[in-house]
Amino acid sequence: MSQKYETVIGLEIHVELKTATKIFCPCPNEFGGEPNTHVCPVCLGLPGVMPVFNKRVLEFAVKAGLALSCEIASYSKFDRKNYYYPDLPKNYQVSQYDLPICKLGSVEINNNGEVKTIGITRIHMEEDAGKLLHGGATITSSNYSRVDLNRTGVPLIEIVSEPDLRSAEEARAYMEKMKAILEYLDVSDVKMEQGSLRCDANISLRLVGAEKLGTKAEIKNMNSFRSLQRAIEYEVERQTEILDEGGRIVQETRSWDEEKGITVSMRSKEEAHDYRYLPEPDLVPIIVDPKWVNELRASLPELPDARKKRFVKELGLSEYDAGIITGSRALADYFDEVMIKYNDPKTVANWVMGELLRLINAGDMEITENKIKPDQFAALLQLQADGTISGKMAKTVFEEMFATGKGPETIVKEKGMVQISDEGALATLIEKVIAANPRSVEDYKAGKEKAIGFLVGQIMKETKGQANPGVVNKLLIEKMK
Amino acid sequence: MLLMKKMAVLKSHGLFDIVLEMRGGASLSLTSLTAHELSELLDKRELSSKELTVAHLERIGSVDDKVKAFTTLTAEHALLQAEEIDKKRVHGEKLSPLAGIPMALKDNMCTRGIRTTCSSKILEDFVPPYDATVTEKLNSAGTVLLGKCNMDEFAMGSSTENSGFFATRNPHDLNAVPGGSSGGSAAAVAAQEAVFALGSDTGGSIRLPASFCGVVGLKPTYGCVSRYGLIAYASSLDQIGPLTRDMTDCALVMSAIAGHDPKDSTSAPMDIPDYSKYLVNNVKGMKIGLPKEYFGAGIDPQVLAYLQQAIGKLEEMGAICEEVSLPHTMYALPAYYIIAPAEASSNLARYDGVQYGLRVEAEDIVSMYCKTRSQGFGDEVKRRIMLGTYALSSGYYDAYYMKALKVRTLVKRDFDHVFENYDCLLTPTSPTVAFNHGEKADDPLTMYLSDICTIPVNLAGIPSLSLPFGQVNGRPVGLQLIGKAFDEGTLLRVGYSLEQSTNLTKPLPALKGGSRA
Numbered sequence: 002m003s004q005k006y007e008t009v010i011g012l013e014i015h016v017e018l019k020t021a022t023k024i025f026c027p028c029p030n031e032f033g034g035e036p037n038t039h040v041c042p043v044c045l046g047l048p049g050v051m052p053v054f055n056k057r058v059l060e061f062a063v064k065a066g067l068a069l070s071c072e073i074a075s076y077s078k079f080d081r082k083n084y085y086y087p088d089l090p091k092n093y094q095v096s097q098y099d100l101p102i103c104k105l106g107s108v109e110i111n112n113n114g115e116v117k118t119i120g121i122t123r124i125h126m127e128e129d130a131g132k133l134l135h136g137g138a139t140i141t142s143s144n145y146s147r148v149d150l151n152r153t154g155v156p157l158i159e160i161v162s163e164p165d166l167r168s169a170e171e172a173r174a175y176m177e178k179m180k181a182i183l184e185y186l187d188v189s190d191v192k193m194e195q196g197s198l199r200c201d202a203n204i205s206l207r208l209v210g211a212e213k214l215g216t217k218a219e220i221k222n223m224n225s226f227r228s229l230q231r232a233i234e235y236e237v238e239r240q241t242e243i244l245d246e247g248g249r250i251v252q253e254t255r256s257w258d259e260e261k262g263i264t265v266s267m268r269s270k271e272e273a274h275d276y277r278y279l280p281e282p283d284l285v286p287i288i289v290d291p292k293w294v295n296e297l298r299a300s301l302p303e304l305p306d307a308r309k310k311r312f313v314k315e316l317g318l319s320e321y322d323a324g325i326i327t328g329s330r331a332l333a334d335y336f337d338e339v340m341i342k343y344n345d346p347k348t349v350a351n352w353v354m355g356e357l358l359r360l361i362n363a364g365d366m367e368i369t370e371n372k373i374k375p376d377q378f379a380a381l382l383q384l385q386a387d388g389t390i391s392g393k394m395a396k397t398v399f400e401e402m403f404a405t406g407k408g409p410e411t412i413v414k415e416k417g418m419v420q421i422s423d424e425g426a427l428a429t430l431i432e433k434v435i436a437a438n439p440r441s442v443e444d445y446k447a448g449k450e451k452a453i454g455f456l457v458g459q460i461m462k463e464t465k466g467q468a469n470p471g472v473v474n475k476l477l478i479e480k481m482k
Numbered sequence: 483m484l485l486m487k488k489m490a491v492l493k494s495h496g497l498f499d500i501v502l503e504m505r506g507g508a509s510l511s512l513t514s515l516t517a518h519e520l521s522e523l524l525d526k527r528e529l530s531s532k533e534l535t536v537a538h539l540e541r542i543g544s545v546d547d548k549v550k551a552f553t554t555l556t557a558e559h560a561l562l563q564a565e566e567i568d569k570k571r572v573h574g575e576k577l578s579p580l581a582g583i584p585m586a587l588k589d590n591m592c593t594r595g596i597r598t599t600c601s602s603k604i605l606e607d608f609v610p611p612y613d614a615t616v617t618e619k620l621n622s623a624g625t626v627l628l629g630k631c632n633m634d635e636f637a638m639g640s641s642t643e644n645s646g647f648f649a650t651r652n653p654h655d656l657n658a659v660p661g662g663s664s665g666g667s668a669a670a671v672a673a674q675e676a677v678f679a680l681g682s683d684t685g686g687s688i689r690l691p692a693s694f695c696g697v698v699g700l701k702p703t704y705g706c707v708s709r710y711g712l713i714a715y716a717s718s719l720d721q722i723g724p725l726t727r728d729m730t731d732c733a734l735v736m737s738a739i740a741g742h743d744p745k746d747s748t749s750a751p752m753d754i755p756d757y758s759k760y761l762v763n764n765v766k767g768m769k770i771g772l773p774k775e776y777f778g779a780g781i782d783p784q785v786l787a788y789l790q791q792a793i794g795k796l797e798e799m800g801a802i803c804e805e806v807s808l809p810h811t812m813y814a815l816p817a818y819y820i821i822a823p824a825e826a827s828s829n830l831a832r833y834d835g836v837q838y839g840l841r842v843e844a845e846d847i848v849s850m851y852c853k854t855r856s857q858g859f860g861d862e863v864k865r866r867i868m869l870g871t872y873a874l875s876s877g878y879y880d881a882y883y884m885k886a887l888k889v890r891t892l893v894k895r896d897f898d899h900v901f902e903n904y905d906c907l908l909t910p911t912s913p914t915v916a917f918n919h920g921e922k923a924d925d926p927l928t929m930y931l932s933d934i935c936t937i938p939v940n941l942a943g944i945p946s947l948s949l950p951f952g953q954v955n956g957r958p959v960g961l962q963l964i965g966k967a968f969d970e971g972t973l974l975r976v977g978y979s980l981e982q983s984t985n986l987t988k989p990l991p992a993l994k995g996g997s998r999a
Contacts, residue, residue, distance in 0.1 A: 042612045046832050048605065048713040049592045049614060051746050081828050083874070085851060092831035141846070148836065277874035279883065282717035282825055285747050 006206040006244065008237050009214060010166035011122075014179055016158050016189045017129065017197040018061045024128050024156035025052030025095065032195055036134075036149035044154035046090030051283045054079075058156040059102070059287060061188040062126045063297055065158055066103030068182050068304055069121045073294050077102045079126075079281040084274045087148055088131040096127035096159075098278040102287065108182070109306060111324065112174040119175055120163030129155040164203065164214065169233035173226050176200060177328065181305045185330045193225050200229055204236045206244060215240075216250040220264055222257045232257040236264050308333055316346035325354055331368035332358075335375060342379030345386075352382065356396060360403045372406035373399075381409040388469050389413070390420050422469040424476060427460070430468075431476050434459045445481055453477055513541045513674035514990075517731045520677060521579045524571065531564035531571075531582030535626050538584040542628065542675045545993060550650045551660075551670035553589045554597050555629040560584065563626045570624070579734050581624030586676040588667045589630035590637055591722070592711040593617050596627075600713050601645040601666075602635045604833045604840045604858030614711020615743045616680060616722055623738045628676050631666030635860045636830065637687055637715040639663050640932040643923050644862045651919075652694055653991035655956050658916035661691030661932075664725065668695035671725045672991050678726045678735055682712055684719045685818050686911075686936025689948035692725055693911035693960020696950040696989035698732045698977065699725045701936075703968045704943035705750035708743030714829040716822035717748075719940040728988065729949070729978040733757035736970065752968065760971035763982040766800030769904045770976070775811035776909035776935055785910050788952040788959045788986070793908065795983060796976070806904060808896040813889045814938040819930065820873045820886035821941075826863075827870030833858060865926065894942040901966045906976060909935050911948040911960030939964055947973040952986045 023030050026043035043050045066073050080098035106121035131150040137143035160179065166172045180191045180198060190197040200223055205215035220236055223229045235257075240250055254273070255264040303311070305327050312323035312333075327333045332353070339349050357378075361371060381402065385395040390413055401412045413419060421427060434456055435442055444452035453474065460473050512534065515523075523529040539557050546552055567582040587593065590600045592610035594617070599605045613621065620627075634644035642650040642665025650665045652658035653673035660669040664681025668691030671679050681688040683701035692699025700723045707722045714720060724735035734757075741754035772793065777786070793803045835841035835854035842853035859867070873882040900907065912935060922929040939946040944967050948960040961980070965973045981987045 042610075045837065047610065047612070047838070048598070048600070048608065048832070049590075049610070049711040050612075051710050051748075053745060053747055083828050083831060085831065085834065087834075087836050087847060090832060090837055092834060093828050275876045277828070277871065277876070278879075279824055279828060279874055283714075283748065 004209055006241060007209050007211070008167055008169075008233075009164045009205050009207060009217075010168075010172050010233060011164035011203040012162045012166065012172060012175060013201045013203070014160040014162075014176070015199040015201075016065070016160065016183055016191065018058055018156040018158060018188050019190055019197075020055060020057040020061065020156055022055055022057075023154035024055050024058050024126070025154055028154065030155050032190070032197070034151050036147070036151060039151040040153070044090075045150060046153075052095060052281075054284055054287070055156065058126055059289070060297065061156070061186075062102050062124060062158050063289070063294060064186050064188055064301060065160070065183065066106065066124050067294070067298050067301055068186055069103070069106035069108050069124070069160070071103035071106030071121060071124060073289060074100060074102055074104070075289050075291065076100065077287040077289065079284045079287075080278045081281050082127075083277045083279075086130070087146065088133050088150075088153070090131070090150060090153060094128060094130065095281055095284070097125035101125035102289075108175070108178055110171065110174045110178050112168075112171050117165075117171065119165045119171075122161040122163050124158050124160050127157050127159060129153065129157050164205075169230045169237070172202060172233055173230045176226055176229060178305070181328050181330070185302055185304050187302070187330075196224075199224075202229065202233055202236075204233060204240070205250065206237065206240045216252050218250065218252070218264070219254045220257055221254060221267065224259070228257060228259055231262060232264060235262060239264065302330075305330075305333075312346075316340075318346055318350055322350045322354060325358075326350060329368060335368060335371070338375035339378045339382075342376050343382045345382070348382060349378075352378070352399075356399050357403075360400070371403070373402045374406075377402060377408050384409055384413065388420060388422050388471065390418055391466065391470060393466060394418050394420065419467065420469045421464055421467050422472050424472060427468060427473060427476055430460060430463055431473070431480055434463070435477075435480055442481055511674070512537045513677075514727075515677075516727045517580060517583045517677050517734055520583060521581075521734075524582045527571070531567045531584075531626060532561060534582065535560050535564040535584050535628070538628055538674075538676060541673075545653075545673050546675060548651060548656060548993060549653055549669050549673045549675065550648050551631055551666040551673060551675055552586070552629040553599055553601055553632045553645075553647060553666065556596055556627055557629075559596065560626045560628050563624075567624045567626070578623040578738065580620070580738050582626060583677050584626040584628050585620065586628050586631050586667060586670045586679040587617065587620075588633050588664050588679070588681050590633060590682060590713040590715075591616055591630075591680060592713065593627065593630065596630065598630065598713065599646075600636045601633045601647055602833075602858065602860070602863070603646045604854070605713075606646070606840065608839050610711075612711065615708035615745060616739050617711060619739050620680075625738075628670075631664070631670055631679055631681075633666055634663035634687075635863050636713070636826070637663040637682055637684055637720075638826070638862050638866055640686070640690055640929055641917075641919075641922065642666060642669075642691070643919065644860055646860050649919060652916050652957070653993055654696055654953070654958060654989065655916065655992065656994065657918050658957055659694065659919055659921075661694030661912075661916060663687040663691075664699075665691045665695075667725050668692050668697055668699065671695070671697045671727060673993065674991070678724055678731055680722055680735075680739070681725050682715075682720055682722050683936075683940065684715050684721075684822060685940050686933040688723045688725060689911050689936050689946060689960065689962060690932060692948040693950070693962075694916035694958065696953070696958030696960075696991070697725050697727060698729060698950070698987075699723065699948045700732050700736065700970065700973070701939065701946050702736065702740065702970055703750070703945045704940075705748055706752075706945070706968065706970070707739050708741075708746040708749045710743055710745040714825075716825040717829060718825060719818075719822055721940075729974060729981050730758070730761055732947070732977070733761055733974050750968070755971070757970065757974060760974040761978045762975050763979045764799075765796055765976055765979045768796075768801040768906075768972075768976065770796060770801050770803045771806035771900050771904035771907045772803055773808045773811070773900070773907055773909060774805050775808055781910060781913040782915065782954065784954040785912075785914060785959050788954075789908070789910055789961065791986075792951050792961055792980060795980060796908075799979060799983060801976075803908070804904075806900045806907070808893075808900065808938065810889065810892045810896050811938055814893050814941055815930065815934055817886040817889035817893070818933075818937045818941060819869065820882050821890065823866040823870030824873045824883050824886075825870065827867045827874065830859075830863065830867055862926070890941045893938050897938075897942045897944060897964070906966075906969075906972050907964040908976075909962045909964065911935060911962040915954045915957035915959055935962060943967065945970045945973060947977055949977045949980060950987050950989050951980070951984075953989050956992055958989045
């Protein structure tokens with residue numbers, strides 16, 4: 002179908018910051034825990050309590066702002082966002098309204114090779130709400146709901162993008178880039194499935210070439226990159242259908258239903274909250290010292306783009322390989338550590354992207370859960386390089402290492418996997434194979450070089466794979482001269 | 483010493499029933515003494531804290547059914563605290579000047595394990611699991627908590643008639659209101675039920691009741707005393723302060739409760755001054771401004787006469803008193819009635835029946851919210867929540883809230899301007915003495931006007947003191963002194979000088995008049 006409409010998407014990302022304590026009280030900021038155990042009078046919102054701002058939250062927010070090329074406000078403040086909901090014990094959320102800590106930034110995304118700059122409107126700090134555990138499916142259909150306030154007061158930053166994204170794929174690439182940057186900054190766990198990275202999407206369509214933005218719908222409740230992409234795709238389809246039928250898009254908030262694969266209306270614009278923002282009188286304005294900002298700027302770690310460039314330029318990796326490896330700080334750090342002991346970027350990259358990621362993805366694991374220590378990884382590559390084991394053996398050993406965490410030498414010894422490279426030991430066997438396969442020998446001598454592969458295979462079979470294929474190859478050629 | 487002699491007589495006759503002749507024929511009993519007088523007796527072991535506490539509990543027992551100053555009495559807790567302090571004293575521990583002194587707290591200051599109601603049905607059974615910072619500070623100073631004092635619900639009112647439980651009476655004339663919202667605290671001190679009490683002041687809630695009940699009341703500079711554990715009415719205006727029988731006690735209590743608190747970000751980063759050093763009987767050369775806007779129409783001629791007498795006295799002592807102008811005064815009241823309700827509408831949102839306090843069960847969550855809040859809050863609280871909600875609503879914010887903030891800046895600027903040339907200001911605390919019960923109860927606007935002289939001070943965040951100065955038909959008159967930010971010292975000095983040079987600052991309560999309602 003030719004493009005009639007242009008898709009316009011802006012994302013609002015909520016990021017839980019991994020400070021040791023909550024944003025306004027000394028309670029531990031930890032995921033999970035027995036309900037209502039990480040709470041105190043302040044985060045419970047008891048009468049008379051007052052918030053005290055955790056400066057680490059400011060530090061993390063400013064770091065994120067710097068990494069996204071934002072202006073850092075020298076004067077900022079908190080506001081109250083008023084709405085009633087049982088997971089919000091004060092019935093207002095302390096957030097930032099008109100003077101956010103960061104604004105006017107940008108980030109570069111790479112959507113299958115197409116590079117594009119996406120504007121960042123603002124980043125503001127706020128407190129998270131608690132969780133409701135409904136007796137039934139929804140709050141309205143339940144006889145009761147229980148309230149867990151462990152998450153109340155967990156620090157959040159909300160990163161709001163400009164409506165610069167044009168497709169579900171771009172939105173996904175943007176989210177993946179955000180996740181990588183925040184992981185590099187070490188300010189968040191960025192786990193979508195645990196809710197430490199959450200995202201709402203504002204989606205509208207307009208005729209190609211039109212300047213005025215169309216009426217948007219806000220989509221909530223997308224808990225993975227995949228659901229983000231699917232939800233946007235669905236929503237674009239839904240809006241296209243309405244517009245094609247001459248209908249009008251209703252401005253509303255819609256919720257993504259993962260199971261049904263559709264978005265459903267939550268509330269219309271008319272039903273939208275009037276948040277009645279007011280300056281939070283229990284907190285003082287935030288004055289940021291530009292000197293401190295410069296110190297933070299200087300202390301920022303190498304970010305994904307810079308690291309990718311370095312991997313391409315200094316290590317000679319391909320754009321694609323460098324992009325995958327630097328897409329996660331944990332993976333890139335791991336790569337670097339293996340490289341310290343085994344300085345062959347291409348080989349390490351192939352193994353990391355091939356074997357390691359294959360097993361990690363199959364096990365639905367995090368890089369950090371991987372049992373293979375970087376020096377063990379390097380030792381394995383060394384065993385292969387010096388011919389102690391074959392490449393095929395190495396893959397078997399690698400799987401064993403991944404499963405058990407044992408070192409490669411141990412596994413090789415346990416399995417008796419040592420490669421036979423001794424020419425004397427192989428010579429008799431080679432003569433036997435040549436004698437038994439005159440046809441292949443003839444073919445080889447007639448110029449069919451491929452025939453040697455069959456002979457090598459026979460020898461590997463005889464040695465149960467332990468013969469060094471390089472040595473076998475060399476000896477065969479010599480004998481058949 | 484005169485005091486020691488008085489005590490000897492008291493002791494020889496049994497502690498509590500004896501009255502002595504002093505101060506030109508007025509009567510005096512153990513419960514009429516000030517904290518600094520009692521502290522001396524406690525130090526000399528002429529008296530134990532337990533005896534003193536029992537005396538106050540008995541006094542409460544005999545007069546509080548008339549005055550109705552307390553929402554909760556903590557007699558057992560008080561006796562335990564008193565015994566503990568007595569033990570420490572016997573062991574020769576170094577104690578604060580307030581150690582062993584029985585006092586009371588307004589019922590919007592959290593007390594761990596002791597119900598804290600804000601005189602509201604919605605918090606009728608609320609027992610905080612933590613202490614307010616002032617509670618903690620007074621605990622560590624060794625004071626004895628007698629109970630929690632009645633107030634206008636959530637500190638919204640000027641007469642303590644808006645309590646969700648019962649109205650408090652003015653000890654000087656039971657027909658009269660005690661003022662509000664800290665009416666219970668002021669009445670308890672005036673009726674000799676507590677040596678001192680703490681109140682909170684958002685638009686005059688310490689000073690008006692101090693004026694009506696004939697006691698000293700100080701609203702400190704915003705940020706001077708921690709608000710942690712003070713159940714908020716309007717956070718940018720609320721401030722805790724003492725209600726005492728004289729200036730010396732005011733200074734003592736301030737020294738115990740003031741100072742930076744890491745739990746309150748809006749508390750000022752300051753060292754705690756020894757406020758007693760400002761108790762100097764000397765105003766020579768001091769420049770005192772008389773803002774003409776406070777002396778206009780509506781002021782009771784007899785109140786005005788006392789003010790003129792005070793001005794004469796200060797001039798006699800060498801102060802220079804001159805008329806000044808605070809031109810935006812008339813806009814302060816309307817600005818206050820936007821800002822305070824706006825903050826209140828947000829502060830009081832948490833009383834929803836979910837986690838604590840009253841819950842009225844209903845078929846769904848929204849109905850539960852509605853029923854709980856409809857039944858839990860009184861009319862004045864609802865009125866202010868609605869005012870504030872409206873003022874913050876989308877489309878009205880700029881016209882109301884933003885405008886009110888601008889007025890607030892202008893009011894503050896007025897004060898900054900006159901303080902370039904004056905050390906402090908003198909005004910009436912209220913244009914009239916205490917009004918009768920029910921007189922303004924049905925007319926919120928007239929009631930709001932009771933705070934016309936006190937509200938500008940809260941908008942500006944500066945300190946202000948109300949000092950008794952004479953009586954009209956048995957109802958006390960209050961002078962208001964207004965000072966520069968963090969210059970409570972000047973107010974203490976001027977107040978102390980007036981106190982030392984006249985006999986008008988310590989009116990004794992009649993506990994008569996009218997019938998109990």
